[in-house]
Amino acid sequence: MKRLLLLLLLPTLLAVTVQAQEKKFSVYGVGFYNLENLFDTCHDVGKNDYEYLPAGSMKWNGLKYSHKLRNMAQALSDMGTDVLKGVGCAIIGVSEVENAKCLTDLCDQEPLKARNFRFCHVEGPDQRGVDCALLYNPSLFSVRDVKLVPYVYELAKDSNRATRGFLTVSGDLAGEHVVAIVNHLPSRFAGPYYRELGARQIKALKDSLIAEDPKAKILVMGDMNDDPADASMAKELRGRRNIDEVAEGDMYNPWWNVLANGTGTLAYQGAWNLFDQILLTPNLLNQNGQKDFTTLKFWKNQVVRFDYLFQTEGQYKGTPKRTHAAGVWLNGYSDHLPVVVYLVKQQQ
Numbered sequence: 001m002k003r004l005l006l007l008l009l010l011p012t013l014l015a016v017t018v019q020a021q022e023k024k025f026s027v028y029g030v031g032f033y034n035l036e037n038l039f040d041t042c043h044d045v046g047k048n049d050y051e052y053l054p055a056g057s058m059k060w061n062g063l064k065y066s067h068k069l070r071n072m073a074q075a076l077s078d079m080g081t082d083v084l085k086g087v088g089c090a091i092i093g094v095s096e097v098e099n100a101k102c103l104t105d106l107c108d109q110e111p112l113k114a115r116n117f118r119f120c121h122v123e124g125p126d127q128r129g130v131d132c133a134l135l136y137n138p139s140l141f142s143v144r145d146v147k148l149v150p151y152v153y154e155l156a157k158d159s160n161r162a163t164r165g166f167l168t169v170s171g172d173l174a175g176e177h178v179v180a181i182v183n184h185l186p187s188r189f190a191g192p193y194y195r196e197l198g199a200r201q202i203k204a205l206k207d208s209l210i211a212e213d214p215k216a217k218i219l220v221m222g223d224m225n226d227d228p229a230d231a232s233m234a235k236e237l238r239g240r241r242n243i244d245e246v247a248e249g250d251m252y253n254p255w256w257n258v259l260a261n262g263t264g265t266l267a268y269q270g271a272w273n274l275f276d277q278i279l280l281t282p283n284l285l286n287q288n289g290q291k292d293f294t295t296l297k298f299w300k301n302q303v304v305r306f307d308y309l310f311q312t313e314g315q316y317k318g319t320p321k322r323t324h325a326a327g328v329w330l331n332g333y334s335d336h337l338p339v340v341v342y343l344v345k346q347q348q
Contacts (some may be wrong), residue, residue, distance in 0.1 A: 026174065035097055036322055048128050076088075090173060091171075091173070121167070122165075166201065167183075178216070183221070199237040274303075293344050311332075
C-alpha cells in the first residue's frame, strides 16, 4: 500500500495515472471555493447589490471587477494542481457569485478558458443576489441534470425572507453517477437554528437522491458557516469524524481532524474556523481496512494554501487576502481558502 500511495503522486495529462503490480489508477479532484462577493458592476433588478456598484460603498468599477475575475480564475485553475499537474479539479463548487454573467466572464479568463471550463447555475432568490454554482471541466465531468432545491423556512416570521437554495448537479465522473450538492448556509448572524434547518433539508435531499439511485455517489459541499463539530454538520447532516464510524445514512466529514490540527479556511479574531467543507456518502469510502478502488473512492483532502492567497504584512498577516478590508481595496482573492478532495479509481 505504501508503494501505491507513492505512485499516486505521478501525473498524466487528464488525471493522475499510476501503476502498481499491473494495476493503473486515475485520480480526480473535487473542490469548493467561496469567491467572496463576485459581483459585476450593474444593478440586478430586485436585488440589494447597491454596495457593489460604481456609486456604492465599495466603489465597485470595471477595474476592480476585471482584477477580481483574474484573481479568482488563477486560484480556481490552480486548485488541485499540486497533485494533478496541469489538470486541476474536475469539478469545483463555488458560492457568492452574483449571476450567470459573472460566471461567463469568469470562465472566459484564460486559465479556465484553456481547459474549456463550463458552469452550472440557477438564479436563486437570495435578497443580496449571491448564488452557488458548479464549475466543471467537460473532458472529465459530463452533466446529466441541474436543479435548485429551495431552502424552506418553517417560522411564520420568516415568510418574506429568501436565501440561497441547494444547487444539485447530477453527472458522470469516471463513468459513475456522481451528484454534487452545492450550498451556502445562513450566516452566523442568523443563529444556529437556521443552519441546522438547512442541514436537515440537505440530508433529506441527499436521502431522496439515494432512494432514486442507490449507486449515486454524493458530495455535499459548501460554505456551511459552521465547523465540522457543530450541530448542523455533526447532528443534522450526520457528518462523522472517522471513516469507520460512517454507517448507512451518515456522511464522512474529513475536515474534523484538519481543524483539530490547527488548519482552517477562514480566520476570525485570531482563530481559525473551517466552514468550507466537502462531505461524502459511504459508497465513496474504503472502510474496515478495505483497499477496493474498482469504483471511485476517497483518497485524501486538503485546504489549499498557495502563498499568494495570504496577507503578507500588517495586522492580518497570515490570514486570507480578501478583496476589501475596512473599505480598502486590497486586490486580493477571498476571505476563505479553497478545499479539495481527491477520488481514486482503478482503470479497467
